[in-house]
Amino acid sequence: MPDTFNCPNCGAPLDYKGSDPIIRCPYCNSSVVVPENLRSKPSFSSQPHNFTLSGSGDMAGLVRQARRFKEVKDLAQAGNMDEAVRIYSEITGQNPEMARASVQTLASGRPITLTGLNLGELMPSMSVSSTSTRVSLPTTVNPQSSSDKPPKSLARTLGCGLGCFVTAIFLFALLTAIVPMMGGLAGMAVSLKPDLVLTVIPSISNLTHPGFGSREFSFGGEGIVPGKFDDVRAITIDPVSGNIYAAEYSSGRIQKFDPQGKFISQWLVEGEKMYTSSIAADRNGNIFIVSSGKLLQYNLDGKLIKEITVADFDQFDDIALAADGSLLAVNGEDVIHFNPDGKVLSKIPAAISTVSGDPELDAKIAVDGRGNIYVLGTFNNAVFKFAANGKFINRFGSEGDQPGQFSAASAIAVDGKGQIYVSDSKGIQVFSNDGRYINVVSVEYYAYGLSFDDQGKLYATTNQNKVDKFNVSQ
Numbered sequence: 084m085p086d087t088f089n090c091p092n093c094g095a096p097l098d099y100k101g102s103d104p105i106i107r108c109p110y111c112n113s114s115v116v117v118p119e120n121l122r123s124k125p126s127f128s129s130q131p132h133n134f135t136l137s138g139s140g141d142m143a144g145l146v147r148q149a150r151r152f153k154e155v156k157d158l159a160q161a162g163n164m165d166e167a168v169r170i171y172s173e174i175t176g177q178n179p180e181m182a183r184a185s186v187q188t189l190a191s192g193r194p195i196t197l198t199g200l201n202l203g204e205l206m207p208s209m210s211v212s213s214t215s216t217r218v219s220l221p222t223t224v225n226p227q228s229s230s231d232k233p234p235k236s237l238a239r240t241l242g243c244g245l246g247c248f249v250t251a252i253f254l255f256a257l258l259t260a261i262v263p264m265m266g267g268l269a270g271m272a273v274s275l276k277p278d279l280v281l282t283v284i285p286s287i288s289n290l291t292h293p294g295f296g297s298r299e300f301s302f303g304g305e306g307i308v309p310g311k312f313d314d315v316r317a318i319t320i321d322p323v324s325g326n327i328y329a330a331e332y333s334s335g336r337i338q339k340f341d342p343q344g345k346f347i348s349q350w351l352v353e354g355e356k357m358y359t360s361s362i363a364a365d366r367n368g369n370i371f372i373v374s375s376g377k378l379l380q381y382n383l384d385g386k387l388i389k390e391i392t393v394a395d396f397d398q399f400d401d402i403a404l405a406a407d408g409s410l411l412a413v414n415g416e417d418v419i420h421f422n423p424d425g426k427v428l429s430k431i432p433a434a435i436s437t438v439s440g441d442p443e444l445d446a447k448i449a450v451d452g453r454g455n456i457y458v459l460g461t462f463n464n465a466v467f468k469f470a471a472n473g474k475f476i477n478r479f480g481s482e483g484d485q486p487g488q489f490s491a492a493s494a495i496a497v498d499g500k501g502q503i504y505v506s507d508s509k510g511i512q513v514f515s516n517d518g519r520y521i522n523v524v525s526v527e528y529y530a531y532g533l534s535f536d537d538q539g540k541l542y543a544t545t546n547q548n549k550v551d552k553f554n555v556s557q
Contacts, residue, residue, distance in 0.1 A: 089175060096175055153444060159190035160358055160375055296511075296524030296555045299540070302344030303329075303549040309338070310346035312548040317362040319370070320536040321383065327542065328370060329550055330359040335374065337362070337385065342536075344550065350385030361401045365408050369423070373399045378412070380423065393425045403448045411450055416443035418458060418469075431473045435460045438467055438475055451497045451516070459495040459505060464488070466495065466503060468518065479518030480505070487512070487520035496533035496541070498555070504541065506530035511543065513555070524553055 087098050151174055158167035164186065171189075172182040303312045317330040325342035335357035339347045352359060352374045361373035369388070370381040376398040380388040398414045405411060409422050418431040435443040435458060447459040454471030464482035469475055480489050492507040501516040504524070511524040511533065530543040530551075541553040 155186060156189055157376070159186050160356055162356060295513075295522045296541070296553050299552045299554050300344060301527075301549050301551045302340070305548040307334075309349055310340075312338075312544075315544045315548055315550070316531045317359055318532040318534045318542055318544045318550065319362045319364045320534050320542060321364045322366050322537050323368075324383075325536055325538075326383070327550065328362060328364060329544060330362045330372065332360070333358055335359060337370075337372070337381075339383075339385075340550075344552070348385065350381075352379065353387050361399070363402055363404045363410075365404055365423075367408065371402055371404070371410065371423075373402055373412075376400075378402065391423065391425050393419060393421050394427060396421075396427075400445065401447045403450045405450050405454060406452050411448055411456060413446045413448040413458060416446050416458070416460070418448065418456065418473075429473055431456070431469060434458050434469065435463055435467055438478060439463050439465065447493075447495045449495045449497045449503070451501045452499070453501070455501075455516075457495055457497060457503055459492060461489075461492050464490075464492065466505065466514070466518065477518055479514060479520075484509070486523065487514075491529075493529070493531055494533045496535060498535050498541070499539050504533055506533055506543065511541070511553075524555060526551065 087096050090097055151170060155167045155171045155174070158164075158170070164183070167186045167190070168179055168183045171177065171186050172179055175182065175185070177185060303310070303315065305311060305313070307313050312329065312331060313334055313336075314332045315329050316332040319328050320326070321328065326347065327340040327342065327344065328337060329340070330337050335352035335354070336349055337352065337359075338349045341347055351357075352372060354374065354377075357374040359372060359374045363371045364383075365371070368383050370383060371391075372379045372381060378391040378393075378399045380391055382388060393412070396412070396414065396417070396419050399412045400414050402410055402412045405420075409420060409428060411418060411420050413419075413434075416433055416435040418434045420428040420430070422428065435441070435446060439460070441463055443460040443462050445461045447461070449457045449459075451457070455476070456469040456471070456473075458467045458469070459465075460467060465478050465480040467475070467478045480487065480492075482488060482490070484490050486509075489505065489512075490508045492505055494506045496504045498504065502521065503514040503516070503518075505512050505514070506526070506529070508529065509523055510526045511530055513521040513523065515521055524541070526543060526545060527547065527549075529546045531546060532544040534542045536542070539555070541555050543551050543553065545551060
């Protein structure tokens with residue numbers, strides 16, 4: 084019989100049959116340290132894939148259960164907490180009190196903490212694999228010497244297919260002797276909260292060819308005063324003025340900066356519990372914002388113009404602007420092309436699963452100057468390219484930590500030459516228009532959102548609550 088415990092990020096039940104210290108949650112794609120008492124049985128298989136999610140022995144079952152977790156998050160964010168708690172309790176078996184706490188945490192984008200586990204017991208025997216190298220932590224780490232509460236910056240979450248985000252918890256010091264073996268791995272750090280089941284992600288690898296991408300400047304930092312950020316995610320650049328618009332995920336705050344990063348103004352997205360996931364600026368003085376699934380149109384000074392509705396498309400996850408001022412949006416994996424008045428121009432139903440055969444619950448979208456559409460499937464770990472008429476052209480990428488593969492992919496953007504940029508745990512990977520891997524732009528920590536200005540400069544929001552501007556080779 085498998086042993087069951089919950090994923091610390093999304094709360095999904097994991098049935099574990101192996102003995103490896105780290106497994107991957109298929110829901111949120113995070114790597115989870117298995118409690119010592121569950122992996123101490125030598126008779127079990129050591130294959131890391133030898134586990135399933137409860138009640139999901141087949142792909143259809145997995146998808147149904149995954150959608151239920153997404154439903155929980157959507158209900159909670161919409162204010163229907165009681166129904167979200169009921170469904171969460173039904174899925175996980177938690178009592179209502181525990182389920183309510185988990186749902187509140189899930190809805191806010193924060194990692195879920197599991198209590199009652201002794202981190203001191205986990206630390207000495209925990210190992211982390213990166214590429215083909217396996218590294219064991221030294222036994223001298225003392226979790227009790229750390230604060231009870233990890234720094235807020237380490238508790239930020241990365242992107243997650245169910246609207247959850249993989250926790251940005253890094254292991255700080257690797258033995259210097261093995262760094263060369265790991266291809267320039269910058270190192271990893273660990274959050275030392277005693278009752279936390281650790282979630283581990285790969286550190287950022289500096290694979291950038293000298294001169295390919297250099298950071299010009301960075302601005303922001305953690306805070307709630309003007310010019311600082313509290314969980315900044317989405318970003319766009321006004322193509323006319325070059326002004327920068329950065330959106331915080333859970334507060335609804337949009338901040339406006341000049342091209343040098345100097346604060347100009349700010350406003351709040353109208354409505355309650357507005358979770359901002361996407362933002363785009365056109366050449367006609369409009370800012371389009373996706374918050375809690377709604378598509379809102381503002382002017383450049385933050386005045387609400389209208390909510391855009393599109394027939395048969397009641398939820399927006401991500402948007403992109405075409406060169407002619409029309410919009411493309413994605414919900415799950417359905418792609419729709421429409422004008423700012425909501426008139427549908429074309430559709431690509433089930434854009435990803437029609438090609439891959441695997442479902443997608445969290446896709447990102449970008450478009451180039453010729454109208455080609457790029458859909459990043461964070462669950463499928465691939466980019467799918469379509470012509471402007473919706474015809475599938477090709478796909479590239481796969482799951483993994485090698486160049487050209489994706490691990491915890493978060494955002495996609497296209498530059499003026501049609502090169503594709505995808506942020507993941509390695510940095511911002513760059514591909515040619517036909518999907519050939521070119522290089523990677525090194526980013527400090529992790530990039531959430533990407534956008535280009537008319538001069539070809541790249542802007543990225545990071546989990547350090549900063550905006551970085553890059554000069555990239557084109």
